[in-house]
Amino acid sequence: MRKPIIAGNWKMNKTRDESLQFIYAVKDRVASADTVESVICAPFPYLRCLVKRQGASLRIGAQNMHFESEGAYTGEIAPQMLSSIGVSYVVLGHSERREMFNETDEAINKKVHVSFSNGLIPIICVGESLEDREAGQTNQIVEAQTVKALEGLTKEQAKQVVIAYEPIWAIGTGRTATAEQANETIGYIRSVIERLFGSEVSEAVRIQYGGSVNPNNIKELMAQEHIDGALVGGASLDPQSFLALVNYQ
Numbered sequence: 001m002r003k004p005i006i007a008g009n010w011k012m013n014k015t016r017d018e019s020l021q022f023i024y025a026v027k028d029r030v031a032s033a034d035t036v037e038s039v040i041c042a043p044f045p046y047l048r049c050l051v052k053r054q055g056a057s058l059r060i061g062a063q064n065m066h067f068e069s070e071g072a073y074t075g076e077i078a079p080q081m082l083s084s085i086g087v088s089y090v091v092l093g094h095s096e097r098r099e100m101f102n103e104t105d106e107a108i109n110k111k112v113h114v115s116f117s118n119g120l121i122p123i124i125c126v127g128e129s130l131e132d133r134e135a136g137q138t139n140q141i142v143e144a145q146t147v148k149a150l151e152g153l154t155k156e157q158a159k160q161v162v163i164a165y166e167p168i169w170a171i172g173t174g175r176t177a178t179a180e181q182a183n184e185t186i187g188y189i190r191s192v193i194e195r196l197f198g199s200e201v202s203e204a205v206r207i208q209y210g211g212s213v214n215p216n217n218i219k220e221l222m223a224q225e226h227i228d229g230a231l232v233g234g235a236s237l238d239p240q241s242f243l244a245l246v247n248y249q
Ligand SMILES: O=C[C@H](O)COP(=O)(O)O
Pocket: 009, 094, 166, 170, 171, 172, 173, 174, 210, 211, 212, 213, 231, 232, 233, 234, 235
């Protein structure tokens, strides 16, 4: 039985005061960590103050990092900087980073490896564009992204990875993939992982859906066989909405 993981991705939103108001509003009201993992992926400047106030059942994630441990990379954040302040998760390969910051599959794979050497759990995003979907290329795109992201991992590492299937056309558009569409593609990603690492890993790995998830559609999505959680942008910004998502059961 895979434990659901619901993660909010704040993207480039909120002031420090707003992030503190949020954490005080939710930290003691999120679902028990025994039943659901609740995660907030916040902008870098707020990570430490959120970790200090995360409480028993909430965990904090970053939205990106560099793959090198240190060096002359002006403006970048190293993996051990995140682990040294108590961050638990890191979102890697979000489509916004792939599109706007030229993030490649190779760089994402390096980041996945250094996540593990630094005690961070990667949330790896994959997903197709509308053009890809209309051309019938969805499976090929998510397969190529998944294969490259997981290249070189041990079975033990692969089991711990979280994958977020986010069709680009459903992000921030209000146009959610239907629960069946999401389940079908996530089932396909699981079959790719089975081919790569065997059924013990594919049955253990958690795969989220992301793209216009909100308190009204979370239940239907989570009822699908292969959907183990959600990566939520817009609807994770409001404390009440985030609480409704993590307490969907
Ligand atoms: O990382 C989250 C996704 O990009 C989904 O964003 P959204 O929930 O605002 O559509």
